[in-house]
Amino acid sequence: MRCPMASETSFQQEFAIEGGDFNNAGRASSRLRNILKQIGISPLVIRRVSTASYEAEMNVVLYARRGTLSFMVTPEKITIVVEDEGQGIADIGLAMQEGYSTASREIREMGFGAGMGLPNIKKNADELEISSEVGLGTTVRFSVKI
Amino acid sequence: MILKDVVEKLGLKERTASEKLAVEVNGGYASDLLSDVLANAQPGNLWVTLQVHQNVVGVAVVRELAGIVIVNGREPDEETLKRAQEEGIPIMVTSLPTFDVVGRLYQLGVSRAPGR
Ligand SMILES: Nc1ncnc2c1ncn2[C@@H]1O[C@H](COP(=O)(O)OP(=O)(O)OP(=O)(O)O)[C@@H](O)[C@H]1O
Numbered sequence: 458m459r460c461p462m463a464s465e466t467s468f469q470q471e472f473a474i475e476g477g478d479f480n481n482a483g484r485a486s487s488r489l490r491n492i493l494k495q496i497g498i499s500p501l502v503i504r505r506v507s508t509a510s511y512e513a514e515m516n517v518v519l520y521a522r523r524g525t526l527s528f529m530v531t532p533e534k535i536t537i538v539v540e541d542e543g544q545g546i547a548d549i550g551l552a553m554q555e556g557y558s559t560a561s562r563e564i565r566e567m568g569f570g571a572g573m574g575l576p577n578i579k580k581n582a583d584e585l586e587i588s589s590e591v592g593l594g595t596t597v598r599f600s601v602k603i
Numbered sequence: 604m605i606l607k608d609v610v611e612k613l614g615l616k617e618r619t620a621s622e623k624l625a626v627e628v629n630g631g632y633a634s635d636l637l638s639d640v641l642a643n644a645q646p647g648n649l650w651v652t653l654q655v656h657q658n659v660v661g662v663a664v665v666r667e668l669a670g671i672v673i674v675n676g677r678e679p680d681e682e683t684l685k686r687a688q689e690e691g692i693p694i695m696v697t698s699l700p701t702f703d704v705v706g707r708l709y710q711l712g713v714s715r716a717p718g719r
Protein backbone atom coordinates (compact mmCIF):
# COMPACT_ATOMS: atom_id res chain seq x y z
CA MET A 458 0.00 0.00 0.00
CA ARG A 459 1.22 3.52 -0.78
CA CYS A 460 1.89 5.83 2.09
CA PRO A 461 -0.99 8.32 2.29
CA MET A 462 1.19 10.67 4.31
CA ALA A 463 3.18 11.48 1.23
CA SER A 464 0.45 14.01 0.57
CA GLU A 465 -0.63 16.60 3.11
CA THR A 466 -3.91 14.81 3.71
CA SER A 467 -4.29 13.21 7.10
CA PHE A 468 -5.72 9.80 7.83
CA GLN A 469 -8.48 9.20 10.31
CA GLN A 470 -10.69 6.35 11.54
CA GLU A 471 -12.82 5.22 14.49
CA PHE A 472 -13.46 1.87 16.21
CA ALA A 473 -16.06 0.88 18.80
CA ILE A 474 -15.16 -0.63 22.19
CA GLU A 475 -17.68 -2.55 24.33
CA GLY A 476 -17.41 -2.46 28.11
CA GLY A 477 -16.99 -5.91 29.67
CA ASP A 478 -16.46 -7.61 26.31
CA PHE A 479 -13.25 -9.57 26.92
CA ASN A 480 -13.71 -11.56 23.70
CA ASN A 481 -13.06 -8.48 21.61
CA ALA A 482 -10.89 -6.55 24.04
CA GLY A 483 -7.76 -5.29 22.33
CA ARG A 484 -9.15 -5.60 18.82
CA ALA A 485 -9.41 -1.85 18.21
CA SER A 486 -5.72 -1.45 19.10
CA SER A 487 -4.85 -4.45 16.98
CA ARG A 488 -6.62 -2.96 13.95
CA LEU A 489 -5.00 0.40 14.54
CA ARG A 490 -1.64 -1.35 14.68
CA ASN A 491 -2.23 -3.07 11.33
CA ILE A 492 -3.17 0.22 9.69
CA LEU A 493 -0.07 1.97 11.05
CA LYS A 494 2.04 -0.88 9.69
CA GLN A 495 0.42 -0.61 6.28
CA ILE A 496 1.04 3.11 6.01
CA GLY A 497 4.69 2.62 6.85
CA ILE A 498 5.00 4.04 10.39
CA SER A 499 8.28 3.03 12.09
CA PRO A 500 8.26 -0.03 14.39
CA LEU A 501 9.23 1.97 17.49
CA VAL A 502 6.41 4.48 16.99
CA ILE A 503 3.97 1.62 16.33
CA ARG A 504 5.00 -0.04 19.60
CA ARG A 505 4.57 3.16 21.58
CA VAL A 506 1.18 3.93 20.05
CA SER A 507 -0.18 0.41 20.36
CA THR A 508 1.04 -0.11 23.93
CA ALA A 509 -0.68 3.11 25.00
CA SER A 510 -3.83 2.48 22.98
CA TYR A 511 -4.09 -1.08 24.33
CA GLU A 512 -3.96 0.25 27.91
CA ALA A 513 -6.60 2.89 27.15
CA GLU A 514 -8.81 0.36 25.37
CA MET A 515 -8.56 -2.13 28.26
CA ASN A 516 -9.58 0.58 30.71
CA VAL A 517 -12.79 1.09 28.71
CA VAL A 518 -13.44 -2.67 28.72
CA LEU A 519 -12.79 -2.83 32.48
CA TYR A 520 -14.36 0.38 33.77
CA ALA A 521 -16.87 1.73 31.24
CA ARG A 522 -20.05 0.74 29.39
CA ARG A 523 -18.90 1.55 25.91
CA GLY A 524 -16.49 3.77 24.08
CA THR A 525 -14.67 4.58 20.88
CA LEU A 526 -11.06 4.66 19.84
CA SER A 527 -10.33 7.14 17.10
CA PHE A 528 -7.03 8.10 15.60
CA MET A 529 -5.61 10.66 13.27
CA VAL A 530 -2.31 10.52 11.46
CA THR A 531 -0.68 13.71 10.22
CA PRO A 532 2.85 14.07 8.86
CA GLU A 533 4.04 15.11 12.36
CA LYS A 534 2.22 12.84 14.77
CA ILE A 535 -0.35 10.19 15.54
CA THR A 536 -3.16 11.30 17.83
CA ILE A 537 -5.40 8.79 19.60
CA VAL A 538 -8.63 9.65 21.39
CA VAL A 539 -10.30 7.02 23.57
CA GLU A 540 -13.64 8.27 24.77
CA ASP A 541 -16.11 6.38 26.93
CA GLU A 542 -19.48 6.47 28.63
CA GLY A 543 -18.97 5.09 32.08
CA GLN A 544 -18.31 5.72 35.74
CA GLY A 545 -15.65 8.34 35.13
CA ILE A 546 -12.59 9.07 37.30
CA ALA A 547 -13.08 11.19 40.43
CA ASP A 548 -9.42 12.04 41.03
CA ILE A 549 -7.29 11.89 37.89
CA GLY A 550 -4.09 12.73 39.79
CA LEU A 551 -4.63 9.72 42.03
CA ALA A 552 -5.54 7.45 39.10
CA MET A 553 -2.27 8.45 37.39
CA GLN A 554 -0.20 7.23 40.35
CA GLU A 555 1.55 3.95 39.68
CA GLY A 556 -0.05 1.21 41.78
CA TYR A 557 -3.42 2.89 42.21
CA SER A 558 -6.25 0.67 41.04
CA THR A 559 -9.91 0.06 41.79
CA ALA A 560 -9.95 -3.25 39.90
CA SER A 561 -12.07 -6.00 41.47
CA ARG A 562 -10.63 -9.27 42.68
CA GLU A 563 -11.86 -11.15 39.59
CA ILE A 564 -10.19 -8.62 37.32
CA ARG A 565 -6.96 -8.78 39.32
CA GLU A 566 -6.90 -12.54 38.96
CA MET A 567 -6.80 -12.01 35.20
CA GLY A 568 -3.65 -9.95 35.63
CA PHE A 569 -5.17 -6.49 35.38
CA GLY A 570 -5.16 -3.99 38.20
CA ALA A 571 -1.46 -3.34 38.67
CA GLY A 572 -2.29 0.34 38.45
CA MET A 573 0.24 0.73 35.67
CA GLY A 574 -2.01 1.38 32.67
CA LEU A 575 -2.30 5.16 32.83
CA PRO A 576 1.42 5.56 33.77
CA ASN A 577 2.24 3.32 30.77
CA ILE A 578 0.24 5.60 28.50
CA LYS A 579 2.11 8.62 29.87
CA LYS A 580 5.46 6.91 29.37
CA ASN A 581 4.77 6.05 25.74
CA ALA A 582 3.08 9.28 24.68
CA ASP A 583 4.62 12.65 23.89
CA GLU A 584 1.42 14.43 24.93
CA LEU A 585 -1.37 13.18 27.19
CA GLU A 586 -4.61 14.78 28.29
CA ILE A 587 -7.26 13.10 30.43
CA SER A 588 -10.63 14.58 31.21
CA SER A 589 -13.45 12.91 33.05
CA GLU A 590 -16.81 13.49 34.64
CA VAL A 591 -17.98 11.15 37.35
CA GLY A 592 -21.06 9.25 36.23
CA LEU A 593 -20.65 10.35 32.61
CA GLY A 594 -17.38 9.15 31.21
CA THR A 595 -13.73 9.66 30.45
CA THR A 596 -11.69 10.93 27.52
CA VAL A 597 -8.04 9.97 27.15
CA ARG A 598 -6.25 11.80 24.35
CA PHE A 599 -2.60 11.25 23.56
CA SER A 600 -0.19 11.67 20.72
CA VAL A 601 3.12 10.25 19.62
CA LYS A 602 5.48 12.16 17.35
CA ILE A 603 6.40 10.40 14.14
CA MET B 604 18.63 -18.99 20.04
CA ILE B 605 15.50 -19.72 18.03
CA LEU B 606 12.20 -20.66 19.65
CA LYS B 607 12.27 -24.17 18.20
CA ASP B 608 15.47 -24.96 20.16
CA VAL B 609 13.94 -23.59 23.36
CA VAL B 610 10.84 -25.75 22.84
CA GLU B 611 12.98 -28.85 22.33
CA LYS B 612 15.43 -28.25 25.16
CA LEU B 613 12.72 -27.47 27.73
CA GLY B 614 10.28 -30.08 26.43
CA LEU B 615 7.54 -27.49 25.95
CA LYS B 616 4.30 -28.57 24.28
CA GLU B 617 3.21 -26.48 21.32
CA ARG B 618 -0.37 -25.26 21.27
CA THR B 619 -0.52 -22.57 18.57
CA ALA B 620 1.39 -21.05 15.66
CA SER B 621 3.94 -23.86 15.33
CA GLU B 622 4.87 -22.32 11.98
CA LYS B 623 6.49 -19.42 13.87
CA LEU B 624 9.09 -21.44 15.78
CA ALA B 625 11.99 -20.17 13.68
CA VAL B 626 11.73 -16.79 15.40
CA GLU B 627 14.76 -15.62 17.39
CA VAL B 628 14.32 -15.41 21.17
CA ASN B 629 16.43 -12.50 22.42
CA GLY B 630 15.55 -12.70 26.11
CA GLY B 631 12.56 -13.21 28.31
CA TYR B 632 10.13 -11.70 30.76
CA ALA B 633 8.20 -13.44 33.52
CA SER B 634 5.09 -11.81 34.94
CA ASP B 635 1.40 -12.43 35.50
CA LEU B 636 0.50 -8.74 35.42
CA LEU B 637 -0.42 -7.61 31.93
CA SER B 638 0.51 -3.94 32.38
CA ASP B 639 3.87 -4.99 33.78
CA VAL B 640 4.53 -6.96 30.60
CA LEU B 641 3.33 -4.06 28.45
CA ALA B 642 5.74 -1.78 30.30
CA ASN B 643 8.79 -4.00 30.50
CA ALA B 644 8.85 -6.87 28.02
CA GLN B 645 10.92 -6.13 24.93
CA PRO B 646 10.22 -7.14 21.34
CA GLY B 647 11.50 -10.66 20.68
CA ASN B 648 11.26 -11.70 24.35
CA LEU B 649 9.69 -14.97 25.43
CA TRP B 650 6.92 -14.36 28.01
CA VAL B 651 6.53 -16.80 30.91
CA THR B 652 3.17 -16.58 32.70
CA LEU B 653 0.36 -18.53 34.34
CA GLN B 654 -2.37 -16.42 32.72
CA VAL B 655 -4.47 -18.41 30.25
CA HIS B 656 -7.16 -15.99 29.05
CA GLN B 657 -7.29 -14.43 25.63
CA ASN B 658 -5.96 -11.00 26.59
CA VAL B 659 -2.45 -12.44 26.84
CA VAL B 660 -2.49 -12.64 23.04
CA GLY B 661 -3.23 -8.93 22.62
CA VAL B 662 -0.34 -8.11 24.96
CA ALA B 663 2.04 -10.36 23.03
CA VAL B 664 0.97 -8.75 19.75
CA VAL B 665 1.42 -5.20 21.03
CA ARG B 666 4.89 -5.94 22.46
CA GLU B 667 5.85 -8.12 19.47
CA LEU B 668 6.88 -11.00 21.73
CA ALA B 669 8.44 -14.20 20.38
CA GLY B 670 5.89 -16.36 22.18
CA ILE B 671 4.13 -17.24 25.42
CA VAL B 672 5.01 -20.08 27.79
CA ILE B 673 2.14 -21.03 30.08
CA VAL B 674 3.38 -22.72 33.26
CA ASN B 675 2.17 -25.08 36.00
CA GLY B 676 0.35 -27.42 33.63
CA ARG B 677 -2.30 -24.85 32.83
CA GLU B 678 -4.00 -24.91 29.44
CA PRO B 679 -4.96 -21.82 27.44
CA ASP B 680 -8.70 -21.07 27.09
CA GLU B 681 -10.44 -21.98 23.84
CA GLU B 682 -10.70 -18.28 22.90
CA THR B 683 -7.01 -17.80 23.65
CA LEU B 684 -6.07 -20.58 21.24
CA LYS B 685 -8.29 -19.13 18.52
CA ARG B 686 -6.94 -15.63 18.95
CA ALA B 687 -3.31 -16.77 19.08
CA GLN B 688 -3.69 -18.80 15.91
CA GLU B 689 -5.35 -15.83 14.23
CA GLU B 690 -2.58 -13.43 15.28
CA GLY B 691 0.26 -15.89 14.76
CA ILE B 692 1.49 -15.91 18.35
CA PRO B 693 3.14 -19.19 19.44
CA ILE B 694 1.80 -20.51 22.75
CA MET B 695 3.58 -23.35 24.51
CA VAL B 696 2.65 -25.10 27.76
CA THR B 697 4.69 -26.89 30.40
CA SER B 698 4.06 -28.57 33.74
CA LEU B 699 7.07 -26.72 35.19
CA PRO B 700 6.57 -23.65 37.42
CA THR B 701 7.85 -20.20 36.39
CA PHE B 702 11.00 -20.45 38.55
CA ASP B 703 12.14 -23.63 36.80
CA VAL B 704 11.33 -22.37 33.31
CA VAL B 705 13.30 -19.17 33.85
CA GLY B 706 16.18 -21.06 35.45
CA ARG B 707 16.44 -23.38 32.49
CA LEU B 708 16.19 -20.51 30.03
CA TYR B 709 19.17 -18.88 31.76
CA GLN B 710 21.12 -22.13 31.57
CA LEU B 711 20.46 -22.14 27.83
CA GLY B 712 21.85 -18.63 27.60
CA VAL B 713 18.50 -16.93 27.11
CA SER B 714 18.77 -14.02 29.54
CA ARG B 715 16.96 -10.74 29.70
CA ALA B 716 18.58 -8.81 26.89
CA PRO B 717 17.22 -5.38 26.16
CA GLY B 718 15.75 -6.15 22.75
CA ARG B 719 14.93 -3.28 20.47
N1 LIG C 1 -11.84 4.79 31.38
C1 LIG C 1 -11.92 4.75 32.72
N2 LIG C 1 -13.12 4.92 33.33
C2 LIG C 1 -13.22 4.89 34.67
N3 LIG C 1 -12.17 4.70 35.49
C3 LIG C 1 -10.95 4.54 34.96
C4 LIG C 1 -10.76 4.56 33.54
N4 LIG C 1 -9.45 4.38 33.30
C5 LIG C 1 -8.85 4.27 34.50
N5 LIG C 1 -9.75 4.36 35.51
C6 LIG C 1 -9.47 4.32 36.97
O1 LIG C 1 -8.09 4.60 37.17
C7 LIG C 1 -7.45 3.50 37.86
C8 LIG C 1 -6.03 3.36 37.36
O2 LIG C 1 -6.01 2.99 35.98
P1 LIG C 1 -4.74 2.24 35.39
O3 LIG C 1 -5.03 1.87 33.99
O4 LIG C 1 -3.54 3.04 35.65
O5 LIG C 1 -4.63 0.94 36.31
P2 LIG C 1 -5.59 -0.36 36.34
O6 LIG C 1 -6.45 -0.40 35.13
O7 LIG C 1 -6.28 -0.37 37.65
O8 LIG C 1 -4.51 -1.53 36.30
P3 LIG C 1 -3.62 -1.97 35.02
O9 LIG C 1 -3.87 -0.95 33.94
O10 LIG C 1 -2.22 -1.97 35.51
O11 LIG C 1 -4.13 -3.31 34.65
C9 LIG C 1 -8.35 2.31 37.57
O12 LIG C 1 -8.22 1.31 38.55
C10 LIG C 1 -9.74 2.96 37.57
O13 LIG C 1 -10.17 3.16 38.90
Ligand SMILES: [Mg+2]
Pocket residue numbers: 512515516570573574575
Ligand atom coordinates in the same frame (compact mmCIF):
# COMPACT_ATOMS: atom_id res chain seq x y z
MG1 LIG D 1 -5.61 -0.12 33.21
